[in-house]
Amino acid sequence: MREYKDEIGRLLEPLVNLTAARIMDLLEVPPEPQLGDLAFPCFSLAPVLKKSPAAIAEELSRKLSGQRGTFWEKAVSRGPYLNFFLDPVVFARDTLARILKEKTDFGKTNIGQGRTVVIDYSSPNIAKPFGIGHIRSTVIGHALYLLYQALGYRCIGINHLGDWGTQFGKLIVAYKRWGNEAELLADPVNYLFQLYVKFHQLADKEPELEYEARFWFKKLEEGDAEAYDYWNRFRQMSLDNYNQIYDLLGIKFDFFHGESHYNDMLEGVIRLAREKGIARESEGALIVDLEPHGLPPVMLQKKDGATLYITRDLAAAIYRYETFNFARALYVVGAEQKLHFQQLFKVLELLGFEWAQNCFHIPFGLIRFKEGRMSTREGNVIFLEEVLQRAIRMAREIIEEKNPGLADKESAAIAVGLGAVRFGDLSNDRIKDIEFDWDKALDFSGETAAYIQYAHARICSILRKAGGAELTWSDDAAAYLQQEEERALVKILALLPEKVLASAEAYRPSILARYLIDVARGFNRFYHRCPVLGSDAALQQARLLLIDATRQVLVNGLALLGIAAPEEM
């Protein structure tokens, strides 16, 4: 669409007193296709020319009457707008040729030019089960990783495991008191979770448990061998479990640098804060006063000498910059931690790190129950593993019912089941809270991944039936695509690159997800109106090229969301 706007910008520049760039900026897409393809609103010219916007539009259309450009065939005034109609044949030829030539590269650009983006995502807390609450960071972060890669950035995915902190003291206490080796080995993560819940139930009545837990965490920080052995075992058991889920989801990280990774850098952070004169003692603890910046104070060190979450985050940020020299660092972490990141970035700035301005918190809303918030402590969680398995099982049942003859039901079920769960998290604006509902999580109709995948599978089916021979592009084909549904579909397909860009820049995978729904809808309308196979040879060829391009757009788009596109389902 850029080339078209560019042409119109240059066309109008001498006629109105605006730069081509400004005109391109003003151009918008009319709400109805009958109105045209691109509209130039004349409102802003009215006060300058002392004429009504409608009169200006009218005058411009008179000046352009009888003219046509490379891409547009006519310009018509309509109220205060000057509406351009693109030449549908030229447009279809350009768009389809480009998609079919670029193939999997369609939608990608190189505006990143190899610069580095560090993305911190997933980051579950070790020794707790992987709950449904963690899927958002995992899935959104992974989509951003793929999107930035598509823009030519070098992405570094870091899983900032919550593998340090008082919860390990709690687990050690719980295991020493009530633990059973056989039960632990049988189902490690679940068992550790039960111990964690039990600890909190009893800690309400026996406050000395909390005291003991802090004691054991202190020992762990001091390098006590027994504490370390427990920690290391619990950590490894959890990681083994998480890796199964990541494998199933096809998610990879470049580094599993958890909080523990930064232990020997904490002293340096504290020393630096003292040197810079931003840290001071308060009630026995070491704090950074952020009041001049309108933020609550940050604590770097407790009065018992132990460090906190933010101390480790400071060390991690500095380490990441020194190691990767990032152009941007993204933290895909829940919105409830907004203040934490404001404080983190401010302290980095006060420490003199200019790159602090390139650090961004990418927040997302909570997943809640109707009854209220999920809480690991209260054992009130839904395991992601269970959600994924149920989704796959349900997809399998539907396939059994709809397409009993399908050869590979299992891989289709996995693609559809996992796609549904992922899409549920990606399709809505990430900032909104999600109320967890089994029916919604397992829904395969309407605006879901299955809708998109189904359109893709249908296209593949038609292409198979057409003989599967390599389609050859012909510039003449575009002239045969005259139906309204065909032209509408072409217009949608052309949008992929700008949607990918917008999605990445706004850190909102939902923009791409919504767009793919539009593509699938455009295809379905075409499908019902325009038979592909059995139409006359030239038309069939043109339609095969159109659906092949559609297939490519769906595949490319779904890939950027981490969703599989099965050829049959």
Add this chain to the structure above:
RNA sequence: GCGCCUGUAGCUCAGGGGACAGAGCGACGGAUUCCUAAUCCGCAGGCCGCAGGUUCGAAUCCUGCCAGGCGCACCA
């Protein structure tokens, strides 16, 4: 108490200055001798939380209020 986020159709949500506010689900009515009906078409359903303001123009920006959610030094 202070701060941040959210409020659009019965429900879940798009749209985030510009042409009559859009989908999905649910309800109702249709479409298959033909490429997968996980589809498509139609119909019904709206003081865009409330009140002011800015603007030629506000669901969209600003202010106040209301409702819900989330935060605010020894958890992460």
